Amino acid sequence: MVKPHTNLGALLFLGALAAGALLLVTGLADTSPTRQGVRLPQRGEASFVAHARMGDGWGGPSQKGKARETARAPLGERIQSFIGSAEATANSALDQDHFFIQLYGEVQKLSGRTVVEDADPRYSVVKLTDGTLTFVNDQALDVSGHGRSVVRLSRALEKRDIPLLYVQAPQKLQSGDPRLPDGVSDYGNDYADQILAVLEEQGVAALDLRETLAACGRDWSSLFFRTDHHWTPEAGFLACQTIAETLRRDYGFTIPGKYTDERFFTRTFYSDYFLGSQGKRVGSLYAGVDDIELWVPTFHTNFTYSIPIYDMERTGPFEESLLFPERVEERDYFGGNPYTLYAGGDYPMGRIYNEVHPEGKRILLLRDSYACALTPFLALSCGALITIDLRYFHDDLLSYVDWLEPDVVLVMYTAGSLALDPLFDFFPAGDFCLDTYQSAPPIAQKPEL
16 A cells, blocks of 8 residues: 555556656657567666665665667656656555566556566567567577486486486476567577487487477467466366376386376365566566366375475375465465465475385476476375475485486476576586586576576
């Protein structure tokens, strides 16, 4: 709620925004981009909306950088400048409740902007033609070295008689996605193609879940959140079906059919409950909010799920141990993250023991955040599932493998994560003796989400 002593400033600021929006939508301001399509912000630039989320506020050092307006028209620039002049007055009232972000997002919506700049330009939000929000991997990079790192890991595991299966998770955008605005490119699927090509050349087993989702008969955009970069629980379940079938066929797993049959799950629907990672940067008025579903097996389950680094342990049925229903107890667009309803979030290491089938095979899953929506379903298919996120796990991976003795190691990363060096840091620094495949030099990469 806006504090009484700053009501006047907030009203003035709202009036400025409303005036700017009116001029933009009535055609007085030219909103044409500075190049074909839209202009993606360059490194080092920052939008004035970014400072609403920076600790020093607009009255401090972060105000030194001026807002950049991508519209050509001088009138549009003057409107943006005028809005900026009201920032200091309204800051304390509006930022406290994310009101400024909401208003700014509404102005961007009314003005037809399809790229909204962020404090970190690499997290600028792009609106697709169907209204979905996304980030883009806008750099054409050579990530084949990361593929060679996977080959090295596979060779090291072969010496231990442990098979490796690389699982390519999809991203929100397909190759050549027609929903991208003109002039905007994304290279995430190119990264995936590079890595899969290296693995195929070297005979490393791989499974491409992009093909699974493309063939499932559902609209691609429906399998991803509208305002978040992750896939939905339904997409995670579909992916698990494919992985389970591969484990049955190629790795000797015995997995009852009901574990991967959606008819044996109840689905609770939470409507308008989720403002995702992209939506939080532009507010709910810009592109709306998301729904989320809670899937629960109808058959008997019992798990122990522990996160050693946080001294956390949950025991009980699927919905109490592997799901975190407290994450959807209340609707909190900016403070909550309902996606972590599944598996809890990105932990350095998690251990899941299936108390109903303790004799089942053991899986070690090297993962990124896409695994959250997959992990609870995959845990049904094995006796133990150990998950490791190498962005946060800093122990010796192979020593842990030797202790665990898994029956199979899965490496599952989304296409948009494949330029992240830490995800492929499988060996201690200076360990080059395993074979001739060594990692490439670090890649200029996005920061971790």
